[in-house]
């Protein structure tokens with residue numbers, strides 16, 4: 001394995017896809033349907049506990065994992081069993097990936113990380129790990145540990161990059177700048193695990209060109225996968241207040257789908273598109289309501305690409321080629 005998917009690359013176009021979907025990647029890699037089980041490892045976040053900031057990102061309802069209110073979660077084994085019971089009923093899956101999702105899942109001592117990952121992998125139905133974290137929380141000793149696990153199983157490290165623009169990172173109170181993402185990507189290069197990036201579209205003040213700059217940088221980094229969604233608000237966040245006061249405008253579905261199609265066209269064809277829309281439970285969502293229409297978003301995206309006669313990668317240009325174009 002490498003941080004770029006080469007051996008797993010399949011010609012998704014010949015199968016009728018307009019982009020390389022995660023379920024196809026899993027099907028090819030594991031030979032069957034694989035579902036992720038979201039696991040809470042009891043972490044907090046340096047953007048919540050005051051280490052780099054307080055209050056967290058403007059869109060994040062982080063009360064559940066603020067250190068003062070952090071409640072003890074069920075044992076990992078129980079979370080896995082509950083997750084498998086639910087997913088089996090819905091999808092009839094036999095293999096699962098342990099997804100350490102809420103908060104910052106590398107923000108803790110190495111022995112805690114090792115114990116959590118070992119516990120998850122002790123269940124033979126778990127065929128891999130996905131670890132969600134921030135670019136400023138992946139010191140080399142953590143990457144070494146992730147590498148060690150990647151020698152025996154599939155591991156994807158999810159980095160919340162969101163955007164390459166510092167003004168946007170400041171707006172969201174992210175607590176790290178773009179340089180932190182650049183540095184993290186440099187240090188993950190050549191490792192055994194895969195890297196997946198989280199990207200947000202429709203951030204206040206970002207023009208279409210700024211979002212395409214993020215697309216081109218994402219393409220240049222060439223991670224194994226990318227998770228993309230529009231800016232949306234959940235209850236009990238500063239973003240929800242900003243929307244209520246009219247300070248922030250959210251994109252309409254058509255606008256988002258158009259930009260998403262542009263974004264995908266800039267990415268290389270071998271990059272797995274792990275997500276194309278947000279994922280808020282209906283009871284938590286403030287706006288926009290269309291985030292819940294996942295099927296419509298996907299359908300509109302496919303129709304948009306069909307009308308254009310394009311696919312993921314249609315406008316992808318490796319950095320070297322762009323540099324040559326620029327010099328004429």
Ligand code: SF4
Pocket residue numbers: 045046047048055056057060061062102103104134160174
């Ligand atoms: S880095 Fe992640 S967990 Fe921390 S406040 Fe931001 S969104 Fe929430």
